[in-house]
Amino acid sequence: MKTNSIAPDYKGYRFPLEIISHAVWLYFRFSLSFRDVEELLAQRGIVVTYETVRQWCLTFGQSYANELRHRRPRCGDIWHMDEVVLTIRGKKQVLWRAVDQDGNVLGILVQSRRNTKAAKRFFRKLLKGLQYVPRVIITDKLRSYGAAKREILPGVEHRQHKRLNNRVENSHQPTRLREKKMRRFKSAKQVQRFLSAFGPISQHFQPRRHRLGAREYRAILQTRFQTWNEVTGVKLVS
Known part of the structure; x- marks a missing residue:
């Protein structure tokens, strides 16, 4: 550290x-x-x-x-991943988020898609920033996660079950509160910039x-x- x-x-x-x-x-x-x-x-x-x-x-x-x-010390080896839709100026944007088993935010990424290409980009961003590979990843049943995992993290255990992912789903709540306080986000760039600072400082x-x-x-x-x-x-x- x-x-x-x-x-x-x-x-x-x-x-x-x-x-x-x-x-x-x-x-x-x-x-x-x-x-x-x-x-x-x-x-x-x-x-x-x-x-x-x-x-x-x-x-x-x-x-x-x-x-x-x-x-901060190195985070846990179980990564919970989830995505939530934000409406920004009438357009849908997808906020990808990952936390470890203790609720520490590992990374966020705002993208316009939730397909395999977007999932792979999110995986690469996490690996580049954290510089270690998880033991387990837990996601919902979005197929993009499975396809991206097979290419980027082939040796990692993958569990797909909605009820297992409450940890990351709960981590979306502070974002929703700030979104309301800020009277909605103005752009995808603003969301990325704000949450990149907000997460580590608040937590x-x-x-x-x-x-x-x-x-x-x-x-x-x-x-x-x-x-x-x-x-x-x-x-x-x-």
Whole structure:
């Protein structure tokens, strides 16, 4: 697991990095709009426009997410895969998503199709990003998965049953909430960009609380905030 990194370059920005990183955290961690973040900062006496918050999220959100992804331990060897249809400007787009057996998001990809070619592209993206091969993949009964698996992952066990795939189906829920908050997504590119940052940042601050005691949960959350400060370059005064 990667432990050291170079903090993002904040040169030329008028606001301190503590404010920038906090605004980005608010937007990606909670179901907030840019205007909501603007108002929360205003309550603390920080006058910043929602357009500035938008630019901060576009500029720094993905770099924060990439660093968090690099720092996490290797994910599980059972991959749950599913696809959900999004309507963007009246056109259907397919959001492909994969999670491991613990619910960690492994990758997402927005495409216009749900055929074998699209499934193979999704498999290749996962393998390139994760750099290891799963032991088992679990999907619904879409035939494209089987055809793609035979070519890309020939030695991997494949289980196809809708009831086995609740793990990944549940992981679509935060996306639906954000889609509603954002009054629908505007383009496939926007969905891909937003979810690529939203997934790692949001999930970093959401340990599986139902399995933890209160003291253990607080300790884990404190550790994750410390990691966030390292990623964003914030130095807390002790």
